[in-house]
Amino acid sequence: MSDTFQQLADAILAGTPATPEDALAVLRADDAELMHVVAAAGRLRRAYFGNTVKVNYLVNLKSGLCPENCNYCSQALGSDAPILKYSWLSKEDTLAQASAGLRGGASRVCLVASGRGPSTRDVDKVTDMVESLKSEYPDVEVCACLGLLADGQAEQLKAAGVDAYNHNINTAKSNHANIVQTHTYDDRVDTVQKAKSAGISPCSGLIAGLGESDEQLVEALVALRELDSDSIPVNFLMPFEGTPHENTWELSPARCVKILAAARFVCPDKEVRIAGGREMHLRSLQPIALHVANSLFLGDYLTSEGQDARADLDMIRDNGFVVLGSEQDLAERAAQPEPADPAIRRRGAGTDVLPNA
Numbered sequence: 001m002s003d004t005f006q007q008l009a010d011a012i013l014a015g016t017p018a019t020p021e022d023a024l025a026v027l028r029a030d031d032a033e034l035m036h037v038v039a040a041a042g043r044l045r046r047a048y049f050g051n052t053v054k055v056n057y058l059v060n061l062k063s064g065l066c067p068e069n070c071n072y073c074s075q076a077l078g079s080d081a082p083i084l085k086y087s088w089l090s091k092e093d094t095l096a097q098a099s100a101g102l103r104g105g106a107s108r109v110c111l112v113a114s115g116r117g118p119s120t121r122d123v124d125k126v127t128d129m130v131e132s133l134k135s136e137y138p139d140v141e142v143c144a145c146l147g148l149l150a151d152g153q154a155e156q157l158k159a160a161g162v163d164a165y166n167h168n169i170n171t172a173k174s175n176h177a178n179i180v181q182t183h184t185y186d187d188r189v190d191t192v193q194k195a196k197s198a199g200i201s202p203c204s205g206l207i208a209g210l211g212e213s214d215e216q217l218v219e220a221l222v223a224l225r226e227l228d229s230d231s232i233p234v235n236f237l238m239p240f241e242g243t244p245h246e247n248t249w250e251l252s253p254a255r256c257v258k259i260l261a262a263a264r265f266v267c268p269d270k271e272v273r274i275a276g277g278r279e280m281h282l283r284s285l286q287p288i289a290l291h292v293a294n295s296l297f298l299g300d301y302l303t304s305e306g307q308d309a310r311a312d313l314d315m316i317r318d319n320g321f322v323v324l325g326s327e328q329d330l331a332e333r334a335a336q337p338e339p340a341d342p343a344i345r346r347r348g349a350g351t352d353v354l355p356n357a
């Protein structure tokens, strides 16, 4: 059985894409086979990304107050999650937040705003921020995540220096109407395609643990391959109190590693990013997951706290990986927090308290 995944990796490296059946076999591998899955997926990871880890840093420009009803989201219409809510950060605050992430080792800053999509004024605001950020940090990669794009907005963002645009498909087309009713799967795909057509690197991923079947997870991964998404954030549902999923716990650490491995087999040369829910769901398997995925977010998420940024950097170093684009000395080991319910972010953007970076 252990040879099966190695043979699959051989075939993929020789140019034969993984089939949906291959991806299903990875998801359904026995836990006793987990390290065989990781070893085979790890060959693909190293073939395309060596031992590097791309570190991204999130800045939540606008938090909560969203009119959309995505049922997994703490910022959605109808969510009672006691998160920070604020309207747009100033340019100065945005630059200060981004600088903290860059000092912590991030090479990409993700500027995120809640909402259905940006107005013309919103796009002007973000382009101004991006131009200032790029003039201060010429090497930084900037990813914008502002919701559904109207015609012409991707081109404006591109002209300002935006490198990537994130808009997750989140789940399979066949499951999409179960998680949100205020926009469609096709709306989301349209925005990813608009970004790509404007010459911006598309970033689109998924959320696992939303009640989807194995087949639907595979359907979403194959759709991401067809969309040619350059980077694929894999989120694990964080069941925020006050949202419809507050009691949804479908994931185990081993299951999360298999999901990341399935993403790697289906999209071997794409940036597979461990995203929200990493600490909560992978728990002690976080370092194992780094042998499959090649990217993560440093520190905090949009509305929840991540583990200490030092612990992230220690994990990268301790496991023989290096932060992409950074040769700085890595911080000393910090204590690992206990797995717990999502801790609402009370520091960083939108507060007077220093960010976690």
Ligand code: SF4
Binding pocket: 066, 067, 068, 069, 070, 073, 074, 075, 076, 077, 113, 114, 115, 116, 147
């Ligand atoms: S559009 Fe974005 S911010 Fe708004 S509810 Fe959906 S995921 Fe949350």
